Amino acid sequence: MTRSASILLVDDDYHLAESMALWLREMSHVVVVAGTLDEAKTALKKQTFDLVITDLRLGNDDGFDLITHTRKRFPETSVLVITGYATPNTAIEAVRAGAYDLLTKPLIDEELTLAIDRSIQQRKIASENDALRKQLDRRSGMENILSHDYRMLKIFDVVDSIADARASVLITGENGTGKSMVARAIHTRSARRGGAFIEVACGALPDTLLESELFGHVAGAFTGAVGDRPGKFQLADGGTLFLDEIATATPAMQVKLLRVLQEFQFEPLGGSETHSVDTRVILATNEDLSKAVTSGAFRQDLYYRVNVVNIVIPPLRERVGDIPLLVEHFLREAADASDRNILGFDREAMTVLQSYAWPGNVRQLENVVERAVLLSRNSTLTKDDLPPELTGQMGDVSFAAYSVDSSATATHSFEDVSGKTLRDALEGPERTIILQSLRNHHWNRAATAEALDINRTTLYKKMKRLGLDDPRLQYSSNS
Known part of the structure; x- marks a missing residue:
């Protein structure tokens, strides 16, 4: 069944145009009639049309001018040409000028109905494609910037x-x-x-x-x-x-x-x-x-x-909640590039990844994930697949863990602190200790403050300074 469309009908034969308009209205279309090129241009300015149906001969005017004008100013509107003087060259020229189709007089009702239906369908597809293009453009440029922070x-x-x-x-x-x-x-x-x-x-x-x-x-x-x-x-x-x-x-x-x-x-x-x-x-x-x-x-x-x-x-250490998302992305890239079947990191390894201070930020994380994928012999990556600077194990030397309380310990790598103030140098270990204690106490700040032997106000200030105050962090930290 023909769907309703808004149509601008342009023909210098007034009686023929009115007769066709009546028939189109009976088909539930909304029709505006114009007899000249100027009238057609004025109508196009006043409202939006799905379709323009025009003759090529408009008195002293040329229908090709209307096709070009519509294509340039109103590209969302289709143009259907009707003429009694069509030749193969005329059809080619009309399509090149921007017409959707060309029909010859005398018109056959079914042929015109089918042409209108095709025009409406084409306009719908073009509109959907435009919407999809805008959605893609909305994300364009952000594809590799992954974050929930x-x-x-x-x-x-x-x-x-x-x-x-x-x-x-x-x-x-x-x-x-x-x-x-x-x-x-x-x-x-x-x-x-x-x-x-x-x-x-x-x-x-x-x-x-x-x-x-x-x-x-x-x-x-x-x-x-x-x-x-x-x-x-x-x-x-x-x-x-x-x-x-x-x-x-x-x-x-x-x-x-x-x-x-x-x-x-x-x-x-x-x-x-x-x-x-x-x-x-x-x-x-x-x-x-x-x-x-x-x-x-x-x-x-x-x-x-x-x-x-x-x-x-x-920095990455202030948005720890992004680490699982980034790890998954880098892991898939590295696995595909090396043709390895890798399922992911286990819970313990992910905890280590989220506890580390990441002085090299996202770039360092990408390198660590790629290294683990390339060197691991198993489909599930573990703590043993991580480099020594993350686990605190350097050769045969095991660095002592920082004691948090009787049930919690946290490891932190030794890194170059030359040129840093004492506060900056201690920031990494301090953050590791507080994060581990928060996890062990299920993000209960009072219990964490008591375990760390500091008051709650001090804990809150430290959490804010170290980027641990994001409420979403506790839901994405594998605690």
Whole structure:
């Protein structure tokens, strides 16, 4: 049965148009009649139509103009052409112009009904495809950023909000937290996704080479510069440039960066011609730039320029609830890559993974999981498949466990503490002890405080400082 559709019927033969409109209305369609090209365009502006049925000859007007206009301005509306002067070439031209189908006069009722049904069905499929495309786009760029942590979910919302803004974005966080992935997600979810995404590690290049890398150079700018070479700012024109380790930039380079971020103009190394670009810049650092500004190591004006939007990625030790999710993802990737049948980590091994401080964050976790998959001889991974720094076992030496109470112990790896304050150095063991005690007492804070011989207020403060105050943590910690 023909479904109801909204139809714009365009024909300069008034009596024929009214007769066809009456028949279409009897078929439960909603029909508006237009006799000229201008009338048709006016009707299209006033309301949305599922289908335009038009003759190719509209008095002094050309029906092809209406097909082109509808295709360009109202792509969701199908066009069905009806003409008494059709040739094979006419049909081809009509389809190329954007018509869905072409029928010849005199019309056969069943043929027209079938054409209308096909048009409605095509429009429905196109609408469903558009909805699916939007759903895919909603997640586009976030596929590998796995988290249930409320702070990470807020970051996802920020990425959505600023994706299309031209303002600079500063991403801060420890090494291995995924700053590059967040930067790429911003690019992928923006209107610049069709442009290039170019990443530059500022700390990996000396100042002169970094200037050439970013701004390009002309022939003869330095020894070995035999020709002109465009820089990353030019290569990322219309796209996104990600500058990692921005805190390592020298004062001279900071001046050059400030100018290009303000004016989007620069001169290549050794050249005098000014280039203008439309490049989105995202910067990242694992250092506290505000402290660098205070010490004079980082320009204050550049700091204010790059810190328009600041995304702070929390370290893995502060979102322990994400570890099972990340482990499962990395385990499947490693198992598929090595063609191994791995079921997963057992309970004891997962407890060790969630108790560790992860100084290398997500990147270190990925390496640990891949190592366990490659070296294990069993389908279920155990504590023995984890590296010594996680279990506290170094060769034949077993490091003493930290005593929590008569029923709870926690192990913590010894790690390099050079350059750390005493408080920072003790943070890892302290977090391990408190987390283990909370688990052993089923997250009863009063009992935990009593076992640790501290008051509850002190426990609450320590939990907040160490990232243990997330209420969802107890439900995803295998306690």
